[in-house]
Amino acid sequence: GPDSMITARGARAVIIESGPHGTTCARVGCMPSKLLIAAAEASHAIDAAPGFGVHVDGAKRIDGSEVMGRVRRERDRFVGFVVEGVEKIPAADRIEGRARFVDRHTLEVDGHTRITARAVVIATGSRPAVPAMLAAAGDRLVVNDDVFSWETLPRSVAVFGPGVIGLELGQALARLGVRVVVLGRGGRVGPLTDPVVRGAFLEAISDGLYVDPDAHVKRVARITEGVEVEYTRLDGTVRVESFDWLLAATGRRPNVDGLGLEALGLELDANGVPAFDPATLRVGDTNLFIAGDAANFIPLLHEAADEGRIAGDNAARLPDTAPGHRRLPLAIVFTDPQVAIVGAGFDRLAPGTFEAGEVSFADQGRSRVMLRNRGHLRVYADRATGRFLGAEMAGPAAEHIGHLLAWAAANRMTVASMLEMPFYHPVVEEGLRTALRDLDAKLRSPQAIAA
Known part of the structure; x- marks a missing residue:
C-alpha cells in the first residue's frame, strides 16, 4: 500500500485509521459475498441435477445458521490476514482515531493529536450510499455490510439496486430459499452497456429471480412484520409486498466528508472528492494524494492496490511525481x-x-x-x-x-x-x-x- 512505497524510498510513514482494520473486500465485499455465492451454487446444483437424470430423494434442507456461520468464519479468516499485515507496522507508526485537516500539511486526530507531514495520502475507502426514500424502512433497512453479520438467512428481502452488489446478493439469497425481488431505476443491469449482451443477461438472470431494472416504486413503509413495498410489476399490476429486510444496494460513496477538505481551497466534486490527476493521483499541484475507493475512480481491489502504490511512491518522491502503471480495465x-x-x-x-x-x-x-x-x-x-x-x-x-x-x-x-x-x-x-x-x-x- 501507500506506506510500503513511502518507506521503500526512505521516508517515514504514519497510518491513521478510525475504523476496524481490514479491507472493504475482505470484510464486507468480495470475499464474504463469494462465500454466500458458493453456498448458493451448492444449493442450485441440487435443483439442476434432475436435468442430468440425477434425482435427490427427499426435500433439500438449507440450514441458514450454518450457511451464515461459514460465511462469517471464513470472512474473519480473510480479514485476519489483512490485520496481520497491519500489525507488522511499528506501533509508533499506527494511530487510532479520526483525522481532520488543519491545513494541507497538518492533521488533527480526535481533536488532540497533531501530525505534520510533507505529503498526505487520502485512502479512507467508501461506504454504502442509501437514497433518502429508503429511510422509511427504519431499522429494517440494511446494506451489504450488514448482510454478512446475519446469524441466519431471512425469509424475504427486497433488494434496491440491480448493480453488481444487488444482483450477486439477490441471486445468491434467492437460490438459498429466500424470497427476493430486485428493483432498480434507470434500466441499468450490472455494469453492462452493450444492449445485446445486457438483454441476454437480464433474460438469463430473471430465471428464478424477479428483476425490474426500471421499477416504479410507489411506497416504502416500516410495518410490524418488517417492511412493506408498493410497486408496479413488469406486467403492469400494482403489488404490495412485505419483506423481512430492505437491502439498499444502491452504490457506494467515498469517505471524504469530515476530513475538512472544503477548508483547503480545493476543487471538490459533488461527492466531496478533490480533483486529481488519474496518472499520478496527485491533487492538483498540492502535497495531497488520493487512492482507492476514496478516489471513486475505479473501485476494485486490484485497482485500489495499484493506486496505493502509485500514490505512496509519488508522495515519497514529491515534487518529482511520475505516472504510475495502470492495468487494462x-x-x-x-x-x-x-x-x-x-x-x-x-x-x-x-x-x-x-x-x-x-x-x-x-x-x-x-x-x-x-x-x-x-x-x-x-x-x-x-x-x-x-x-x-x-x-x-x-x-x-x-x-x-x-x-x-x-x-x-x-x-x-x-x-x-x-x-x-x-x-x-x-x-x-x-x-x-x-x-x-x-x-x-x-x-x-x-x-x-x-x-
Missing part, C-alpha cells in the same frame, strides 16, 4: 451467468470506428453439455487496424474468459493473431473463437475495408 460480476467487461466497453467505443463479433451461448457445445448454455458475448476491434479493443460478456466461465481477453487486449493483439492461438475441444472458449471468427469476417468485409 477488467470487471467481473459473479452472478449466474457471470459477467465480464474487458478493455473498452461498448459505451466507450466511437460509432463507426469499430466492428463487433458475437456469439450466443445457447448452442455452444460445452455449455450445453453442462446445462449452462445461457448468455451472449460481443468482442470489439478497431476497424482500421484489426486490433482487439475489448468485450462485454454474460455467460459461463466469464471470469476466466475475461482474463484471457484482458491479456490479449493488454498485449495489443489483433483479432487475426488471437485466432492463431490454440483452442481445445470441447471447451467453453470455443464460443470465444466463434465470436472472434465472426469479428474477423466483418473486418475483412469490403464494407469494413472501404471504411
Whole structure:
C-alpha cells in the first residue's frame, strides 16, 4: 500500500485509521459475498441435477445458521490476514482515531493529536450510499455490510439496486430459499452497456429471480412484520409486498466528508472528492494524494492496490511525481451467468470506428453439455487496424474468459493473431473463437475495408 512505497524510498510513514482494520473486500465485499455465492451454487446444483437424470430423494434442507456461520468464519479468516499485515507496522507508526485537516500539511486526530507531514495520502475507502426514500424502512433497512453479520438467512428481502452488489446478493439469497425481488431505476443491469449482451443477461438472470431494472416504486413503509413495498410489476399490476429486510444496494460513496477538505481551497466534486490527476493521483499541484475507493475512480481491489502504490511512491518522491502503471480495465460480476467487461466497453467505443463479433451461448457445445448454455458475448476491434479493443460478456466461465481477453487486449493483439492461438475441444472458449471468427469476417468485409 501507500506506506510500503513511502518507506521503500526512505521516508517515514504514519497510518491513521478510525475504523476496524481490514479491507472493504475482505470484510464486507468480495470475499464474504463469494462465500454466500458458493453456498448458493451448492444449493442450485441440487435443483439442476434432475436435468442430468440425477434425482435427490427427499426435500433439500438449507440450514441458514450454518450457511451464515461459514460465511462469517471464513470472512474473519480473510480479514485476519489483512490485520496481520497491519500489525507488522511499528506501533509508533499506527494511530487510532479520526483525522481532520488543519491545513494541507497538518492533521488533527480526535481533536488532540497533531501530525505534520510533507505529503498526505487520502485512502479512507467508501461506504454504502442509501437514497433518502429508503429511510422509511427504519431499522429494517440494511446494506451489504450488514448482510454478512446475519446469524441466519431471512425469509424475504427486497433488494434496491440491480448493480453488481444487488444482483450477486439477490441471486445468491434467492437460490438459498429466500424470497427476493430486485428493483432498480434507470434500466441499468450490472455494469453492462452493450444492449445485446445486457438483454441476454437480464433474460438469463430473471430465471428464478424477479428483476425490474426500471421499477416504479410507489411506497416504502416500516410495518410490524418488517417492511412493506408498493410497486408496479413488469406486467403492469400494482403489488404490495412485505419483506423481512430492505437491502439498499444502491452504490457506494467515498469517505471524504469530515476530513475538512472544503477548508483547503480545493476543487471538490459533488461527492466531496478533490480533483486529481488519474496518472499520478496527485491533487492538483498540492502535497495531497488520493487512492482507492476514496478516489471513486475505479473501485476494485486490484485497482485500489495499484493506486496505493502509485500514490505512496509519488508522495515519497514529491515534487518529482511520475505516472504510475495502470492495468487494462477488467470487471467481473459473479452472478449466474457471470459477467465480464474487458478493455473498452461498448459505451466507450466511437460509432463507426469499430466492428463487433458475437456469439450466443445457447448452442455452444460445452455449455450445453453442462446445462449452462445461457448468455451472449460481443468482442470489439478497431476497424482500421484489426486490433482487439475489448468485450462485454454474460455467460459461463466469464471470469476466466475475461482474463484471457484482458491479456490479449493488454498485449495489443489483433483479432487475426488471437485466432492463431490454440483452442481445445470441447471447451467453453470455443464460443470465444466463434465470436472472434465472426469479428474477423466483418473486418475483412469490403464494407469494413472501404471504411
